[in-house]
Every structure is written in structure tokens, then in C-alpha cells.
Amino acid sequence: MxxxxxxxxxxxxxxxxxxxxxxxxxxxxxxYRHVDTAQMYDNEEYVGEALAxxxxxxxxxxxxxxxxxxxxxxxxxIETAHESAEKLGVETIDLLYVHWPLNTYDEDETLTAxxxxxxxxxxxxxxxxxxxxxxxxxxxxxxxxxxxxxxxEMHPLLxxxxxxxxxxxxxxxxxxxxxxxxxxxxENDTIVEIAENHGVSPAQVSLAWVMAKGATPxxxxxxPDHIRxxxxxxxxxxxxxxxxxxxxxxxxxRIVDFESAPWNRV
Numbered sequence: 001m002x003x004x005x006x007x008x009x010x011x012x013x014x015x016x017x018x019x020x021x022x023x024x025x026x027x028x029x030x031x032y033r034h035v036d037t038a039q040m041y042d043n044e045e046y047v048g049e050a051l052a053x054x055x056x057x058x059x060x061x062x063x064x065x066x067x068x069x070x071x072x073x074x075x076x077x078i079e080t081a082h083e084s085a086e087k088l089g090v091e092t093i094d095l096l097y098v099h100w101p102l103n104t105y106d107e108d109e110t111l112t113a114x115x116x117x118x119x120x121x122x123x124x125x126x127x128x129x130x131x132x133x134x135x136x137x138x139x140x141x142x143x144x145x146x147x148x149x150x151x152x153e154m155h156p157l158l159x160x161x162x163x164x165x166x167x168x169x170x171x172x173x174x175x176x177x178x179x180x181x182x183x184x185x186x187e188n189d190t191i192v193e194i195a196e197n198h199g200v201s202p203a204q205v206s207l208a209w210v211m212a213k214g215a216t217p218x219x220x221x222x223x224p225d226h227i228r229x230x231x232x233x234x235x236x237x238x239x240x241x242x243x244x245x246x247x248x249x250x251x252x253x254r255i256v257d258f259e260s261a262p263w264n265r266v
Contacts, residue, residue: 001124002062002094004149004173006211007234008034009227010220012177017046023222024050028061030231036151036175036218037088038066038099039080044087052089063090066099066129066151073104077113085122097127097151101135101262107142115144127151127175132262133162140170151175154215155206156185156246157253164213178255179217180206190249194242200232207233209246 009027014020020043024035028050037047044065051058065088071080085093096117098110117123125148128139140147150167154160154176167174185191186202195202203219207230210217221227238246257264 004062005034006216008036008216008218010177010218011037011043011047012041012220014043014222019222020046021050025054026224027227028054028056030228032231033060034062036064039068039071039084040099044084048087048089058090062094063088064095065093066097069100069103072098072110074109074113077110081117081122092121093123095125095127095148096123097129100130102260111139111143118145130262133166135262136166147172149173149175151177153178153254153256154210155179155181156191156209156249157181157251159250174215176210176215176217179210179219182255190245198236200236201229203230204233204236208236208238
């Protein structure tokens with residue numbers, strides 16, 4: 001089984017072909033070995049082109065994608081997973097998530113499809129994304145395949161304590177999207193002060209905090225400078241006082257929120 005890197009590269013909003021290919025190939029050159037995309041992003045084909053163009057062997061890259069909420073019925077999940085693999089240029093998708101438990105999500109149909117995709121060898125690992133704790137536990141109980149990862153929004157302003165505890169309890173990875181809160185961390189005095197003390201960016205502080213909490217951040221970036229800056233968070237060590245100060249920032253502030261989101265439909 002492939003190693004799951006501590007830091008991944010997100011591709012949300014990289015919808016322009018050239019920009020997406022340039023960003024992904026740059027990320028691979030810098031050292032990223034985990035690339036995250038989704039059917040909803042409309043860029044799986046571009047990510048696949050970047051993987052093919054890169055000097056890094058695709059077998060050394062952990063490739064993750066997500067089923068669109070409209071494609072969660074049994075037949076659509078099976079069919080579009082094959083389409084995603086073809087677009088990405090891989091024989092096996094390293095990690096396939098249910099992007100949102102919305103629209104056509106049906107626990108029996110969707111999870112059965114995931115299990116069959118794993119059994120067929122098209123998918124190596126099953127993931128869930130944006131599930132409430134109760135939905136997460138129910139899916140874990142009803143899947144034959146183990147849940148490898150749960151992807152949610154997580155950053156110092158939304159610290160996801162309960163989901164981190166469940167990841168530990170059920171032994172799966174917690175993957176953090178929007179890990180720098182769309183750069184709102186750069187407006188937070190505490191994080192800015194810590195960044196200045198280390199001579200690094202606020203983004204690096206946020207990413208280092210997320211990783212220290214046991215989660216895997218997948219920051220998206222387009223410019224080479226931002227791609228490299230985010231990767232350098234791997235070298236940043238925060239001290240106990242800095243962790244305490246960041247822990248105190250939690251205020252349940254969501255960047256991604258809408259009326260029909262699972263947490264608004266309890």
C-alpha cells in the first residue's frame with residue numbers, strides 16, 4: 001500500500017487547464033506526493049495530464065478524488081469512478097471519497113458501490129467527506145472496506161475536536177481542506193505574531209498546527225511561491241505556548257457553509 005504523505009496538494013478552483021497542469025507539476029517538483037481532486041472540480045483530466053508530464057513516477061504519487069453528489073447512486077458511482085480513473089490516467093485510484101452525503105447519497109447503494117470498487121481493484125481506499133459524526137459512524141458500521149480518511153474543513157478557527165477524536169477512535173486519517181481558512185489566518189493577530197517570531201508566513205503556522213494535531217492538510221495554491229511556501233510548513237516546529245495560543249482561537253468559524261450542508265440538517 002502506498003504511503004499517505006503528511007501534507008497534500010489541493011486542486012480546488014484550478015479549473016484552467018494550463019494553470020492546473022503548471023500548479024500540479026510544480027507541486028510534484030517541490031516534493032508533494034499527495035494530490036487531491038474531485039469530480040466537482042472539473043479538472044481530473046488536467047491533473048491526469050500533469051501526472052503524466054511530471055518527472056515523478058505516478059506510482060510514487062498518492063492520488064485522491066471524490067464522487068460528485070449527483071453520482072452517488074450505485075450505477076453512477078461505479079460508472080463515474082471508472083471515468084475518473086481514466087481521466088487521471090491511473091489503473092487504481094488510491095483514495096475515492098464520497099464528497100458530500102447529499103443529493104443521491106443512499107447509504108446502502110453508495111457504500112455497496114464503494115465496496116465493489118475496492119473488491120474490483122479500481123479503488124485502493126475508501127474515504128468520506130463532510131459527514132456529520134453520526135453519519136460517519138453509520139457509514140463505518142455499514143462499509144465492508146475500512147474508512148481510510150475523512151476529509152473536512154479544518155483550521156485554527158474550526159478545530160474539529162470531535163472529528164479528530166473519532167479519527168483516533170476508528171483509526172482513519174483526518175484530511176483538512178481549507179487549512180489556512182482561505183488565508184483568513186493571515187488576518188489573525190495571534191497567528192501573525194507567531195509567524196513573525198519564526199520568520200515564516202501565517203499559512204505555514206496554520207499548516208504546521210494542523211499537522212501537529214494529527215491531520216493531513218491539503219492546501220490549494222496556484223503560484224510557485226505559494227506552493228513552495230506551504231510545503232515548507234513541514235519544517236516548522238511550534239512550541240507548547242504557541243500551540244496553547246492557537247488552540248484558544250477555536251470559534252467554530254466555517255468557510256464552507258450552506259443551508260443544505262449536513263451539519264445544518266441535524
